[in-house]
Amino acid sequence: MEIIDPHIEKYFEQIGINTNEPAFCWKLRSEKNGDKQIAYRITVAKEIADLEKKTNLCFDTGIVYSNATSGISYQGEELTALTAYFWQVEIIDGTDVSFKSSIKKFITAKLGEPWQADWIGDGTDKPLYLRKKITIKNTISSAYAIVSGLGHFLFYVNGQKVSNHELDPGWTNYDKAIQYVTFEITDHLKKGENSLNIELANGFYCGEGGGRYFGFESTELNKNYGYLRFADALCGIAEIHILYTDGTKQIIPTNDSWKTKKSALKLANIHGSEVFDAREFDKNWTSAGFNDSNWDPAKKLAEKDKPKGLLVSQSQPPVVSKKSVTPVDSFIIDEQSIVFDFGQNMSGMIELTVAGKKGATIDLYFSEKKNENNDIDPYAEYNGAKTFVNSYCSYILAGSEEENWKQNFSYFGGRYVKVTGISTSSADNLPKLLAVKIDYITSASKQTGTFYTDNKKINAVYDLVIHSIDSNLKSVHTDCPTLEKSAWLETSHLLAPSIMYYKDVRALWNKIFCDIRSCQYQEGDFERFGDALLDYKAAGFIPSRAPYYSVVVANTPVGDFWDALAWGSTIILGVDWYYQYYNDLSVIEENYQSGAAYVQYLLTKINNEGFSDNGLGDWGNPNDLLLAHANVNTAFLYKDIKTLEKFARLLHKTKDAEMYSNQAEKILQNYNSKLLKYDEKSKLWCYNAHPISDEHKQFLQTCGIKLNEKVSLITVACQALPLCFDMVPKEKMTDVRSALLLALKKDGFMVGEITLPFLLRQLSIMNEDKIIVDFMLNDQHPSYYRFIEKGETTLPEFWNDQARSRNHDMMGHIVEWMYGGIAGIKNDSASFKKILIQPFMPKNTSLIHCTYHSIQGKIEIHVQETAEKIELTVEIPVNSEGILDISKLTTNYSGVIINDQKYNMENKNMFFESGIYKVTVFK
Secondary structure, three states: OEEEEEEEOOOOOOEEEOOOOOEEEEEEEOOOOOOOEEEEEEEEEOOHHHHHHOOOOOEEOOOEOOOOOOOEEOOOOOOOOOOEEEEEEEEEEOOOOEEEOOOEEEEEOOOOOOOOOOOEEOOOOOOEEEEEEEEEOOOEEEEEEEEEEEOEEEEEEOOEEOOOOEOEOOOOOOOOEEEEEEEEOOOOOOOEEEEEEEEEEOOOOOOOOOOOOOOOOOOOOOOOOOOOOOOOOOEEEEEEEEEEOOOOEEEEEOOOOOEEEEOOEEEEEOOOEEEEEHHHOOOOOOOOOOOOOOOEEOEEOOHHHOOOOEEEEOOOOOEEEEEEEOOOEEEEEEOOEEEEEEEEEEEEEEEEEEEOOOOOEEEEEEEOEEOOOOOEEOEEEEOOEEEEOOOEEEEEOOOOOOEEEEOOOOOEEEEEEEEEOOOOOOOOOOOEEEEEEEEEEEEOOOEOEEEEEOOHHHHHHHHHHHHHHHHHEOOOEOOOOOOOOOOEOOHHHHOHHHHHHHEOOHHHHHHHHHHHHHHOOOOOOOOOOHHHHHHHOOOOOOOOEOOOOOOOOOOOOOOOOOOOHHHHOHHHHHHHHHHHHHOOHHHHHHHHHHHHHHHHHHHOOOOOOOOOOOOOOOOOOOOOOOOOHHHHHHHHHHHHHHHHHHHHHHOOOHHHHHHHHHHHHHHHHHHHHHHEEEEOOOOEEEEOOOOOOHHHHHHHHHOOOOOOOOOOOOOHHHHHHHHHOOOOOHHHHHHHHHHHHHHHHHHOOOOOOOOHHHHHHHHHHOOOHHHHHHHHOOOOOOOOHHHHHOOOOOOOOOOOOOOOOOOOOOOOOHHHHHHHHHOOEEEOOHHHOEEEEOOOOOOOOOEEEEEEEOOOOEEEEEEEEOOOEEEEEEEEOOOOEEEEEOOOOOOOOOEEEEOOEEEOOOOOEEEEOOEEEEEEEEO
């Protein structure tokens, strides 16, 4: 038995643990089939030697007879702030043999201790440097730094950047919460003179456009509600805690003894534009021996100017560079301009190496696409409307023989980089470009899934979506890296299964839930945008983005962008997906009241007909602008309430559960009585789209929108959602499923992001996976493969060759079906303790290989089909059991062999304990 990945839950890095009851978890793997954990023991100590001897323990569970491998809370002596703890788990298997994990370490954060440091800066909103010289005389036992800086910071000790993080701290509602980062710096400090250094730039805290594209500035759509900065000055805060071997301690806080100077970075526009003047940069400024005598004293912020949010430990994965990408092609535009093709649309930070005269300027422009002349095309276009995305960086040379510079405080979205102001021929008066590359940045969340077939088209679709997911996972889940960088909430539940198969996002999703709670309105909340949003100041309301740095106007033809039910539902449905994948009841406990408050708010918005019809309906559906808002929103309201009922029962809140059951039943009866109709033409019971109101029609006409009176009332969205939400009466289930197929035949997959995941799930349940394959590989829209044929390397925003954004993971639900439909790995109980494996072989495909490292351990499926037989290898993790269903592969077979033994196939399903099984099905 092997104990894999023991760690503290809800914290990606095992430093900065800011709870007195951290939860332990691990996974198991065994080469012996049927192996089980029957007991565990967790021990914790401050010293490795004590842990090994099992003396002076801070915590000892003793032997606990349980197969639990997660959610086991520390219940020992009170933890000390900024202290290293060592722990180990020992498990006992079914034969009474014990196995020990490697010794692991976690380091606590502030744990509620008051800060001794001050927020400091230079009183302006321009990027700046902060530094402090210290002298160390004694031998260091341990040293930790806790640092924050707004909008973003970099931390250096003695000339070295500490950690591989980018864009610390994570994006939050800075009026409610501000993240600090804990660093271990024991090995960075030395006896003698040392230098502590912080570099600050704008981020979203007090953002600045600088005359370039800034996605939150007021537009015609949101002319009253553009970006509103949180403050007028950048600021940083830090404490360095040093423990010496003689037992003495020292704390070095930020205060007015630190020094400051304006940065060589003159602009840090979060949307990808930086201006760096290397003439003002001294690369030695972070070194211990640097002379800072001409630097100014830092200023302590007055109480009224300090950030309002509570300082909290950063727990989500940091943003890091996934890989360094070099150009695959280049195109000379003129004597001083060249366009580089990096072969992949991505979230990136540019890095260049140049040589040239002092004061020469090089500009770097970014784009997702190029035009027919191989020049970049900086316009985002949709339905004839164009947005000029003039994001670019400027580098002013210092004049040295070789200079290197990298974006540090912004990132761009794109595949192409145009470099101007360099020599592309033999012009000696222009700088020479020596190298250029991109750091492809994403969340450091661990990869949990792999998917591969021998069908290149399917693999290309998978890669298309995966790159979009990677491009949009940061400290929040963004919509796109180019235009908005907004934390729109709906994808965090609609795409949750797709992402959770691919990556372990426990810590990131916990942070997203915290963001939602921090933006949810409470009685008496102060709204940053004043009375502009008076209509939304109701307890329980959740805006469609969290955190949000501007407001999108509500009154639009499409609907209400600020109050969108499927978006706010993440606090309920996203939590449910988390529970299903990670078996963590504490997340339900933490978010239950927020979900309950949101539902109470939603119930106040129901109209006289008993429907909820505001919001955006089936967003992204080009055929559904004027239909089905009431269908979609009310179905989601029902699902929210039923999910809260489930939560209440899990938490033993019986009265709440009965209340939610009654509320849901009332909504269901009204929904079915008014929308479930018998269609004379098709002779089927089906759901009709609720028509828009006369008032809404008048509003649309004033906006110049012509109504299509011939649009069918029987749409795909109207059938798919009630089918997936268990709203259809049993006696009408067959009819509604047939109506779904008829609507699909008529309208195709012209659905939006709200309907798409449920449509795919329902089709797979109905054994209509072939329809999904045809849609996925269609050569015309709607289609995934159409994008690949048009040269896209990430998923665009809409089913359109000219989609506004070329890097949206919004419609990426097909990945969920690849893992759960093609590979057939399905969760049959919370946390994959029971696993259904039901693979499906698409046309022109003969091999499937998929792995998923679930919370229980590794699940693997390999399928190889020939004319004579189907060979499968299945791995089920320890403490789990699996069912292999081959009915989607074949229904005709002459025999089955499992691990070299004949198998009696009286039942089509094969039941497995944990282990590895080789199955041969003879045709």
